[in-house]
Amino acid sequence: MSIEIKNVNKRFGDFVALDNVSVSIPSGQLTALLGPSGGGKSTLLRIIAGLESAESGTVEIEGLNATKLPPQKRNVGFVFQHYAAFKHLSVARNVAFGLEIRKRPKDEIRERVNELLDLVHLRQFADRLPSQLSGGQRQRMALARALAVQPTVLLLDEPFGALDAKVRKELRDWLRRLHDEVHVTTVFVTHDQEEALEVADEIVVINEGRVEQIGSPDELYDQPANDFVMKFLGPVTQLGDRLVRPHDLHLQVGERDAEAVSGRVTRVTRIGFEIRVEVSTGDQVVTVTLNRNEFLSLGIGTGAEVQVRVAPDVPAVVRAAA
Secondary structure: OOEEEEEEEEEEOOEEEEEEEEEEEOOOOEEEEEOOOOOOHHHHHHHHHOOOOOOEEEEEEOOEEOOOOOHHHOOEEEEOOOOOOOOOOOHHHHHHHHHHHOOOOHHHHHHHHHHHHHHOOOHHHOOOOHHHOOHHHHHHHHHHHHHHOOOOEEEEEOOOOOOOHHHHHHHHHHHHHHHHHHOOEEEEEEOOHHHHHHHOOEEEEEEOOEEEEEEOHHHHHHOOOOHHHHHHOOOOEEEOOEEEOHHHEEEEOOOOOOOOEEEEEEEEEEEOOEEEEEEEOOOOEEEEEEEHHHHHHHOOOOOOEEEEEEOOOOOOOEEOOO
16 A cells, blocks of 8 residues: 555534544555535645644554654655646746755756656746746646656645536546556545545545545445445435436336336436436425436327336445435
8 A cells, every 4th residue: 555544633613623543555556535615635645745744643655653753754645636836936936946946957857857747748838937827737747847856645625626627527537547657645635526426536525524435436336335325426316215227217108117106207307318317206296317318219298197116227326324
């Protein structure tokens, strides 16, 4: 394991930020810390970086007890949401900064900076000032600067949070490709479920200072440990006393079978190729997601009498909270 967090606790006054948190983060993987705002994910990242200290518990990085080490002794790279560049230095000098203060030879610095600027597709902007870059380009520069000193671990705190949706999407695709090239152990904080599911090898779901579940995107989506994880990692709907994904429900018309619940279509919403059908079963409104062909084959519209049932191949269903 690259990072071992054991029994870490952290309070800010009366507020419990982390409650006996233990997490193992594998070497060479891209791990997301995912959860709602105020859930503790950024605090955990800052404790790994040494920017906050835990009240109890231990942090090991590559087998070294880093619990009491200052940030500069931990060999971690850190990128914040709002990147503080040196405004008076060129892009190349910003990337070189960490190497220059370590007094590396000039030839080595030049070679490393050029290599990194190629990696983040900013070579042609080497002589520009940060103010002459777009927000996405500045974040790529920030990543290059963090990677320059060859950190053991790269820590990213909502790195794309301040950018618009289109740029976020482009950068997360780029981050995944970058990680596949450099293979540095990377931990990133996000509250964006789609970002975590799309980019991460492993996701740690954190809520109210506690770890709810750790697993691959597929494991968390298909086999959530509890209601919170299921609701946080994607759309859910309730049928009877069971929580399911809207795409795990089947609609049928005509004769009712023993597994189905009768209802009436109250709303049909088209979102691209996806059709969202809301069905009132009397005491509940159930959402069913179909593709366009499935919907058209049923020949239904608002007011139609239908049957709703859970698809037989759904592996596990989580009980809804009372």
